[in-house]
Amino acid sequence: MSAILIKNGRVIDPANGIDKIGDLLLDKGKIDKIAKNINAPAKKVIDAKGKWVTPGLVDIHTHLREPGFEYKETIESGAKAAAAGGFTSIACMANTDPVNDCASVTRHILDKAKSAPVNVYPVGAVTEGLKGKALANIGELAEAGVVALSDDGKCVTDGEIMRNAMDYASMFSLTILEHAEDTRLACGGSMNEGIVSNEMGIPGQPVAAEDVIIARDISLSEYLDVPVHFCHVSSASSVELIRSAKARGVKVTAEAAPHHFTLTDEACRGYDTNAKMAPPLRAEKDRLAIRRGLKDGTIDCIATDHAPHSEIEKELEFECAAFGIVGLETAVALSLALVHDGVLGPSGLIDSMTRKPAQIIGLDRGTLGTGKPADVTIIDPDMEWRVEPDRFISKSRNTPFAGWNVRGRAVTTITNGKVVYAWENKTIT
Amino acid sequence: MTEKNLYHRHLVSMEDLSPDDVLQILQTAEVMKGVSEREVKKTPTLRGRTIINFFAEPSTRTRTSFEIAGKRLSADVINISASGSSLSKGESLKDMSHNFNAMNPDLLVVRHSKAGAPAQIAKWTGRLVVNAGDGRHEHPTQSLLDLMTIRDKKGSLDGLKVSIIGDIANSRVARSNLISMRKMGMSVTACGPATMLPVQIGRMADHVTTSLEEAVEGADIIMMLRIQTERLERTVFPNVREYARLFGLNSERMKKAKKNVLVLHPGPINQGIEISPDVVAGPWSVILDQVTNGVAVRMAVLYLLLGGGLNQS
């Protein structure tokens, strides 16, 4: 009798077209069944009345900083933060120190991940040391268990390298997650180039720096007939490029980060380095285009780009500060705003945070289908709470949302049939 | 009186000042100019006050000007420059700010190569901060001395047509003046090569042109910006010679200008590049007046920001 019975929730499972009030039974670490009324003996019964019962959320874009930068985050602290944010599966990027460009680093991460409260999937580097010059040991990485490849934090700027990487990675069915930023065009810019950067006197990077790489990769994907995924799409013009590529049947997918559909470059005013990230916060028309992209499916999924940094990297001159913000613990609330604002329906939102991201990196998760791993998130879509960085589970506090009053959060997170986070008593196991 | 009071306010951006604030500073600067013209160029006004001049970027003119201004008002002025500071030893700006704070200064004058550093120091220290130039952001006291120079010569500011010519995108002088001059009722034309005009410049200036002739003609004030030759050698412009040919102000081009036009330059000047020697020496040139007024304007700013109660802060 190791079962968990979740009763009276609004069960949302986009993969199976389910959105109805009912009960969900988990047993032996698997989804047992969904039914209107289940009266099975259970070790733990959770009343989910008024809440959403969804597949465990999947974030295909996090930075866990281990190995190398454990003072910012560790696999353990990052995974706990993920659990607190409602995520049961997270992919972690390769820009650690050493870079995850060989099997030994991958194995190290997987080893640490064994004791983590959520599923942690390493992403391997595309190029050796993220230097953009030579391919990483992709075959070896595939064997060791990476789920995708990315130089994220950096762009694969050399077109020839990107072409070969895409071709080569396809042998292992690994998708490249591209951080689209032409570094020459971005020209050292610290924020979006526009009227705000102009007034602040901060060198900006134009949207074109993102667009040209997206256009290039679309061409490569189309030419090679190999998939490519775009991380954190931030510009209206990029959304349009992806939209037309998808209409032609090109195998491209894309993600958006909550901050890009929530904030604009206005947030940088006052030289708030917690509003500095790559790609940068853009203009209002870009923010709205991201929302439209999510609505019409041009953008497949939401990913946090959780990028923890300490004060040492952030409390600096704006131009010197590191790019990135933490996102795991605010993602659900910020994304639920899409539902509250009528951009997405509950099912559409959950799809973009579960099945679709899982699909992009080939995880057999993100659904409540019978027999699937018992990853479940219970969300209170209306709970009002205040973002207080000091109470983050993550080791880092770099968020531009400090002090925001937000609506909605994960209240219970279940990974592989085990409750790993519960809001009521705020415990993480 | 309160609405005119500048006491204990930061001067980080020209956005911080209302037109009345600007006029009060300019009027006070005239008084300060009187002090500088005397044999004993000193008043006891800021006796006992400590001003830290923190210059994390090389500067001779501005640093000297602030130093003289502080000393003429009897403040204790301490100069800390980047080379002699801990910044070169890897100490962060925030740590340094806390150290300044521990010295209990009444005001910090900050020059820094990165935009926003003075605003951040103000936030970190809670001290009064005057921006002496931050990256390509702003240089408010330079704008004030430009306004003083123009007002001295023209009698008033309202309605004057100004052309700012050069590397607008990278100029903090241009940025401060675009804000302040429009605030004071002047009409500002931004002129430079397309690669040196920032995106959406049309939202910051009244007119935008890439033609020097157009900018010169009809202007009451021509403000030339210093060209950083090292930037020309990159990719924004073919070379210095071509820059001088297309955007250099020379006496031939001045023939198209109004008779009573004024030519300003924030210095240091690249003679023969953005401006020719005969224009610098010409009757329209007020470049040295700018330097003189720099001290007066900075005295006025220090006086107005600090003049009130230490005890009340």
Next chain:
Amino acid sequence: MSGPVSNSGSMDQPGSNVIMTATKLRQVITRIAHEIIEKNRDLDDLVIIGIVTRGSALAQRIAKELKTISGVTVPVGILDPTLYRDDFQQKGAVLEAKKTEISFSIMDKTVLLVDDVLFTGRTINAAITHIFDIGRPKRIQLVVLIDRGHRELPIRPDYCGKNVPTQYVEKIRVRFKECDGRNIVLSGPGDENQKTSHDD
């Protein structure tokens, strides 16, 4: 007096008493001019410096009177002691500084320092310090229209129009036609907000 705190030109406060009428004011200035001539044999050595705003108006009138009586033109300058005040630390607001305009040398001259009302003596003290930054006069003599007492420094006038005992918070308002549209001296209750005004 100097500074933006005095509400010159506004209606006089209720309860004001007339200290000096226009006629009396004219007579007093004439008397002071005679005293100056008596005390200073050589008017060529004399210069007059009035403290802004009404001190300088009074200075002009005295110069005019001296010219009428003796035929000698005595140069007149204006001095603003604001930058020399000793009470910045006590003030929450910045005092508006005006320009000191003295276009003649005061070296080895007798300076007649002129102000309308003498109160604590601090303004005069600041003015004297200021004068010494301009040059070294042979001597300084102080002219005031009204001495209202309450001295905080060892300063006394050499020429005084009238001694008027006052309450500390009381206000003396000297009005000159050229500044205020009429010639009169009034006393009345002080405005609470103007207690720090430098009526000295």
